[in-house]
Amino acid sequence: MVLGANGYLGSHMAHYLENSGWRVRDCDVQDKSARGASDYSPLDILQAGDLKEIDWNVDCVFMFAGITGTFSGFDHYERFVALNELGLLNVLHGIRQSSQRPRIVYPSSRLVYRGADLPLREDDPKEAKTIYAVNKNACEGILEAYRNSFAIPYTVYRICVPYGNDLGGDYSYGTIGSFFRQARQAGTIRLFGDGSLRRTFTHVEDICGQIIGSCCHERSANQVYNIGGEEFSLKEIAMRIAIKYHAELVLADWPDKDLRIESGHTVFAAGKIQGAFHLGLRRSFAEWLARI
Numbered sequence: 001m002v003l004g005a006n007g008y009l010g011s012h013m014a015h016y017l018e019n020s021g022w023r024v025r026d027c028d029v030q031d032k033s034a035r036g037a038s039d040y041s042p043l044d045i046l047q048a049g050d051l052k053e054i055d056w057n058v059d060c061v062f063m064f065a066g067i068t069g070t071f072s073g074f075d076h077y078e079r080f081v082a083l084n085e086l087g088l089l090n091v092l093h094g095i096r097q098s099s100q101r102p103r104i105v106y107p108s109s110r111l112v113y114r115g116a117d118l119p120l121r122e123d124d125p126k127e128a129k130t131i132y133a134v135n136k137n138a139c140e141g142i143l144e145a146y147r148n149s150f151a152i153p154y155t156v157y158r159i160c161v162p163y164g165n166d167l168g169g170d171y172s173y174g175t176i177g178s179f180f181r182q183a184r185q186a187g188t189i190r191l192f193g194d195g196s197l198r199r200t201f202t203h204v205e206d207i208c209g210q211i212i213g214s215c216c217h218e219r220s221a222n223q224v225y226n227i228g229g230e231e232f233s234l235k236e237i238a239m240r241i242a243i244k245y246h247a248e249l250v251l252a253d254w255p256d257k258d259l260r261i262e263s264g265h266t267v268f269a270a271g272k273i274q275g276a277f278h279l280g281l282r283r284s285f286a287e288w289l290a291r292i
Contacts, residue, residue, distance in 0.1 A: 001025045001058045001102070003045060003091065004065030006034040008162075008173045009107060009204070013062055015167060016208035025058065028065070035167060045087035051094030060103045060215055061095070063088060066135075068109075068174075070261055073131025084135035085142070092146045104154040105215045106143060108224070109136045110199070112158065115264025122158070122224050122272055129261040140224065147222055155215050156224040160200035160268050162207055164288055171292055176201070179238050183247035192254045192262075195235025200268040202229030203283035214277045228270030230285055240289060 002017070004010035005026035011034055017024045026037040033040035044050060045065050066084045073080045088106075095102065113120050114127035128134040143154040163176040171180050182189045210227050214220045235249070242249045254262070273279065 001027060001056075001060070002062040002064060003027050003043065004063070005037065005040070006030055007064060008165075009159075009207070010062070010064035011035050011167055012165075012204045013064055013208050013211070016205065016212060017062075020212050022212075045090055046082060048090040048093065051090050052097060054094055054098075056095050056098045056100035056102055058100075058102050060105050061091065062105045063091060064107060067132075069132055070130050071257060073135075077131050080131045080135055084132070085138050088139050088142055092142065092150075092152060095152055096146065096150045101152055103215065103221070104143060104152060105211060106139065106154060106156045108140055108156050108158040109133065110158060110160040110266040110268070111263060112136050112140070113263065113266055115262075115266050117265055119267045119269035120226070121269045122226055127263065129263060144222075153221045155220045155222070157207075157211055157227050158224065158268070159207060159227050160202065160229060160266060162202055162204050163285070164203040164205065164283065166205060173204075175199075175234070176237060176241070179241045180245075183241050183245040187246075188248045188250050189238045189242050190250045190252050191234055191238055192252055192258060195238065195249075195251060196233050197262075198231060198233050198265045198267050200227075200229040200266070200270075201232055201237065201285055202227055203281075203285070203288060205283050206281050209282060210273060210277075210279045213279045214273060217277070219276055223272075225273040226268040226270045228268065228274055228279075228281065230281070231267050232285070237285070240285075244289060244292070 002014040005014045006028040014024050014026050026033050026040045027043040029044045111133035112126050114125045128137050146152045161175050163172045179189050
């Protein structure tokens with residue numbers, strides 16, 4: 001079962017699960033499946049009563065419902081807390097009241113970490129500079145609490161910067177999607193600071209591949225993993241896109257509100273998942289960009 005199956009990560013997750021031979025049940029709040037799934041159910045995770053009627057007899061529940069955002073979380077904190085925390089609690093409560101104990105597969109974020117110059121390991125210090133980061137930290141704790149009290153297993157995957165789109169629509173999502181839009185529409189890409197901040201960038205196929213390749217193994221039960229990828233600075237990525245679209249790269253001073261919530265370098269050490277499951281990357285940023 002994929003909750004949030006009409007979203008960017010959720011729709012790709014459902015797509016790649018099917019391609020890997022899984023039977024997939026798509027669920028989201030909209031009336032219809034965005035990807036035309038044959039097994040689709042409208043479901044509002046904020047309606048706790050509706051979750052009592054769900055058949056939880058599935059191997060895994062991919063909890064990809066929720067909303068993302070940086071500064072917007074401060075302006076819409078009630079919605080962020082409701083969809084990101086209360087929604088997960090409603091799902092877990094529904095499962096708790098059933099006789100089933102499916103694995104919860106949960107996507108977390110680089111934003112739970114305190115930035116560091118060295119690659120971040122799963123047990124490195126945490127920090128929360130946005131409401132969204134608070135939500136993700138809280139949800140990781142909620143999953144552990146329900147495992148401890150009600151034996152509901154989980155696996156958490158922390159994702160740094162996803163990119164790519166294999167289901168149509170725009171080229172990408174988030175940071176890289178923003179760079180593309182600026183280059184195509186304005187002819188310039190604006191970066192704050194000197195662009196030296198480094199991230200782990202992972203194509204959405206490789207995100208889903210690492211999750212699918214590990215989420216049902218016994219050894220991944222109740223574990224947290226960093227998703228592996230390629231390391232680049234924001235300036236390196238922006239320059240490659242700017243060159244492709246003959247756009248200009250402009251460096252600008254940090255606005256105070258953005259600087260206050262910037263986490264610094266967030267590059268992932270992915271040795272834990274790679275060592276346990278030997279999951280390599282199928283896509284590279286250079287190959288992907290060249291094909292666009």
